[in-house]
Amino acid sequence: MDILRTVLRNPLGLAVPALTILIVVFGLPTIFFFFVSLNAPEYSLSNYQAFLSRGANVWILIQTIEVSVFATLICLALGYPTAYLITAAPKRARIALTVLIFLPWLTSGLVRTYAWIVLLGDNGLINRTLLDLGLISGPLPLIYGRLAVYVGMVHIMLPVMILPLLSVMQGIDKSLMAAARSMGARPFAAFWRVFLPLSLPGVRSGTLLVFVICLGFYITPQALGGLRDVMLSTFIATQIETSFNVGVIAAAAFILLAIAVVMLSVFGLDLSGKQVHQGQSPGERWTGRVFRASIRSIKRVGDRFRAARWARELYHREGGSNWSGLAGSVFLFVVMTFLLLPGILVVAMSFSGGAYLEFPPSTLSLQWYRSFFGDPSWTGALWTSVQIGLIVAVLSTIVGTLAAYGLDRAPPRIRSSVTMCLIAPITFPAIVVGVAIYFGMVKIGLVGTVTGIVLTQSVGAIAYAVVIVSATLANFDRRLERAALSMRAGPFQTFLRVTLPLIRPGIIGGALFAFIHSFDEVVQTSLVSGFSIRTLPLKMWENMRNELDPTIAAVGSLLTLLPILWLVALYVTWWRARPKGSHVMAQ
Template sequence: MEVIQKIGRMPIALVVPALAVLLSVLGVPLLQLFLDSLNAPAFSLANYQAFFSRSAGMSVLLQTIEISLVATGMCLIIGYPTAYLITNASGRLRTVLIVLIVLPWLTSALVRTYAWTVILGDRGLINNLLLYPGVIANPLPLIYNRFGVYIGMVHIMLPVMILPLLSVMHGIDKSLMEAGRSMGARPLVAFWRIFVPLSLPGVRSGSLLVFVVCLGFYITPQALGGLRETMLSTYIAAQFRNAFNLPVIATSAFVLLALAMAVLFLFGLPFGSQRSAVQSPRKGSGRLNPLSKIADVYNEASSGRRSTRWKTELYQSGQSSSWLSLIGALFVVLVMVFLQFPGLVIVVMSFSDGAFLEFPPSAFSLKWYRAFFGDPVWIGAFWTSIQVGVAVTILSTVIGTLAAYGLSRVSPGLRNILTMVILTPIIAPVIVVGVACYLGLINFGLVGSTTGLVLAHSIGATAYVVVTVSATLANFDWQFERAAKSMRAGPVRTFIRVTLPLIRPGIIGGALFAFIASFDEVVVTSLVSGFALFTLPLKMWENMNQQIDPTIAAVGSLLTLMPLIWLILLYLTWWRARLAPQKTSSMPA
């Protein structure tokens, strides 16, 4: 008991279990991978020189950067106005729109990619709509090219861009724009000079997250692109499966990892205070924009004219704003349709009676659901996913909650360093994480085992738990703990009886995200399962590559409906957490 008491007084010890799993499964193998890329123990840069000297390697690297940049730009162009319009919507409508954004984000990326193969295919929904009326004579090439890759990547990453923007925009004081307009600025000028600079932290965070994740994309380019759209992650996976030339794999993996880390540290990690982020662009605006001084001179010369115009326009009718509102509403509707339509297509197609996938179905039937539940291979893969997901949830929730609690009680500098270490599995390109996990598990003889798969999934799931529980602890009132300790309650008893009930919503939310992360994982699973274990997403991915099986639509439909269950559980948890203080306050003294 004394040992437990001492551990309770050393918060850093609570982070040790999470770090131990992370270092054994990912950290040490990453170091081993780096040494292999340097030809240890000889230590030379020959592998890197060979990589950059080959035109094929440089072409794939530049293509990876280009595709990631374009996809990020498209997400920003679509996501920024969407986030702005949602922020200005009424309370209930804003909640509905946020839910519609979160739903596809929680839906399996594999299912959404599969939906686009059906929508964009030569005999897909779009081409059929154009072929039947005779608008086109031959199918349009919408898939297995760069266009298909961009559509799939933007659809998957758009919520990741919108959510950080919403978080920042929601905290901007709208009265600042009204003050600007009261001083004669037109709405567009007030928006550009006031709102945009204040929203730059959200732009930075969203763009960095989207770009870094896009660098490691594997499933979507593989399913929707052609040979010309090969990205570095696809190249690494091909080397892993075909030749397993470890120095080549290690070199390519570290080039990709170094690129992602360089972008994060060069442009700043997607965390930080809004104030500093807002001020920094203003300080350098004169250097970054040579025309700014000319604009300032023009603004000073036209200030008198603007004040006169303000008096005449102050009481004008709002016809133009009505048109802008209509255009904005139509834009948001189109974005919501873009996000929700692939899931709807999968659900509708899953009830098809035909031998091939078609939309809309010529007849409705449950035959493909019966095929799923009647196939022992599919059911076996489903139960494997459930078992692994539950084990991952239990392990990652326990060690992630302890780590978050320990991190909340250490110094800010140490907390930031340890947090970034724990978040490495979800920041680094997933193909690099998968290769490193394979090397780590092979050292323990766990490749192709359920235990190995649980450990590989847990390092990423723990990161989600730490983020979620840390967010809850940020608003935790530590006076409750001090009050309990003042009444001679020990650290363990205080945590169990006081802290744990108050942070329960964050723990449940973290557990749900951990289960989703495990249940939806494909890339790491495909590398460490050793073809001995098939989870449901991995079975679905193998069938997509080998045969056209309409049973996939039934599986995809079930995975599409699962986020509704997660959101309901999260809402019930949040609702009960809100009701608890009200019940306590309403009890008679």
């Protein structure tokens, strides 16, 4: 009890377990890896020079940035109007649309990539449909090109763009738009001058997240792209498998990491632009008194004109509103179809009774499900993933909850710095994190072991647990704890009887997201597994690279339906906890 009181006086002590795992598994290997890139102990830039001296490497680096930028811009172009339309929708429709955004985000990225392989292939649904309609005479080259890479990346990253935008847009006071309209502003002017500036934090967060994650994309470009669509993550993975030139690998990884850090440092700042309004403009320093008087006269005429127009249009019903509403509904339908249709088609085609996948299935059969559950290699990979996922979820939830609870009581600056360190593994490019952890695991001899995979996946899972539990604690009324302490309850009893029941939905949500992260992780696991341990994602990725086994459709169907169970579990947890929380608050 004395130890607990001592820890609670210094809340950062609760974050020590999480920081220890982060430092040992990711921090120290990253520092070591950085020194390797500098050719320590001689300390030179020869590795960076060797990488940049080859034109092919520079071309891959530029192409990585180019693909990431264009994928981010496409996500922003689709995501911003989608988030805006969802925010403007009625409450029930808004909730339903938000859930539909969550579903593909929670679905395995491998499954979504596989869905596009089936859709875009020469014998895929799109080409066969066009051939059956007589619109084309031969299959279109839709796959293994830049277009397929953009389609796959945007499909995976679009929810990541929409969710931060929704979070910011739903916090904007709608009465501000109404006030602008009441002052005579047209709809577009009200949006441009009022709503858009207030939504820029969401634009910044979404754009930054999408771009940094796209920098480390490996699976989608490898599966959907051609030889000319290689990205830097593919180059790093190939170097590890073939030449194993540690210096060049380290240099390439830190060049990619440097780009991500620069973007996080620059665009993570507050770009509200308040400094623009400080001081006089250059023109005002030389404009004479007569000219300023003329400007004021013109302004008064303009004010009278705007006032007259406002009086005419105040009660005038705007034309075209039905058309704009219809256009918005069509746009939402197209975006939701783009996000959900590939998963739905995989589920439907998994019941095909033919020798290959087809839509619609000519006959219905469970042959691919029997193939999955009857093959020990598939069921063994599934059982391995479940075991590792449960261990990762338990470890990450306990450690992440303690860290979030301690950080919630820490000073703001310290809380911000420590939180940024803890979530670094999910904000940095996945291939860079994976390579650093891999070399760390080589040093301590944990490559090819379950322990090594658990520690590798726990680094990212802890970050998700910290973020979700911290969001729950942000709405927690700490006066309840003080009230319990004033009634002579001890710190441990207060946490167990008051705090824990109220933050339990966040803890369960953190556990679910930690399990999902573990169950879907493939890039870092493929490096640390050492080809001796096969999780379900690794088994799927191996089959996707070697042969397009229709059994993957059955696996994809199961993994597509899995997020629905997660959302139901989260809803039931929240629904059951809400009355108890309300009851405690009422007391």
